Amino acid sequence: MAKLRTGIDSAFWDLNVASPRCHDGWAKAVPGGPFPVDGSVGSRVLRPQQLSFFGNGIPLPTLSPTSPKDLGSLAFHSLLLKLSSPRWWLAMTGQFRPRKLISDVKNEISNADDFGLSTVKDVAKHFINKSLFSFGLTSQFAFPPSTSMLLALEGHGEKQTLRRKLMLFHKLPDHDLTLEAAWPQLFVDHMGKYWDVPESLSVDLSSLLSESGLRYHVGIHKNGGIPKAMNATYSNPPLSLLPGLCAKAAFSHEKTKYFWRDKSAVEQENEEVFPYDDRLKEPHAAVSGIIGSSFTSWIWNGKSFSSIDSRDVPEVSTSKRSRINTDLFGSVCYTFQHGKFTEKFGDLTRVDTRLDISSATAFAKKILNCSRSSTADPREKPSASPRLNLIFQQQIAGPVVFRADSRISLESFARKNGLPIEDFICSLSYSLTSLQSGKVVAWYSPKRKEGMVELRMYEF
Structure with missing residues (x-):
């Protein structure tokens, strides 16, 4: 199935969106917004471990807009150093942007009257320009039997602020306990805009999915400082990122109904034949659904909205964030898969169609006020409109698969504004049979004008 748990993770603070902006390879989705497309959900594998899998010093390309623009979008990310023991490891990662270096060296040589020692020295200075580089340090400690702690530090040459992160994981018999703190924390909204929250702290207790399909989260989240837009032209921050202390609970129930399912097709034909991806080996057609509820209480609102300087945060003083809020969310998904993903050609075609309602309350208000909604700005309540997510996967050759993820706003579609594709991600993947589902x-x-190469595990 497509990721049904995206709903409850989006309602909470737990959803990581893949992003090349940071060395850890992800940013947090803004809570309360429309559900991100499945193809954008971050990998479960830590970024240093991904780079270690590819090998020390092997650069992986990433694309990400920069400020200033002369740095260029292309960068190369690689593992520079890794030390490990049975209960501890330390990794140093580096990133290099070649565009500015190539441009500066070219200009230096072309503007030189003669190519002498002074020109060589001037060219050499460009190779040590700190804006071309960024570095990250990540370390993880294991405390048997079920606790681990991760520390991360990241610095970008063109910025003075360091990114610091602390994560603590503890596994219980039927729950996961996570503590996460970041200074600052990077968030991304449904429009692809990035926000830096100076201080973010969260404690989350999440249950494992039970046999009945029930799952729940309980947690406390704290934001400190005024969110800063990474793009200066977009400066009105989401309300959920403003300073405050929030207690939140969410639960969901999911169910799957198979119309048909060829569960043992691979084993019946040939025991020596193995699928390229263990989780894509069953041809089937099914419908699945999830429904959930969230409860939010802002225990402390930080500064009152009326006291925030409007010069720093435009329009925030006129916005309202309810101290107590209860909402419903849900998704319905239809999945069709042809092929067992064992042959070299034409053995996998898969389509997932998922309808998401991220806020039933906002959707109901939109229906009741339909006459006013025709002129309302959809950015004011982005969760009010249902979204249709389409995922198409097609085997190209052997373990290589093309995938396209798209998200469509049904509200804009109903207004006959053409085909309003809010988000689109295309990808090529190479399945690794040695990892079963990697x-x-x-x-x-x-x-977002972004792209990267990742190692992903158990995506479905």
């Missing part, structure tokens, strides 16, 4: 994925997002 793959190397190269994806690109035209909306």
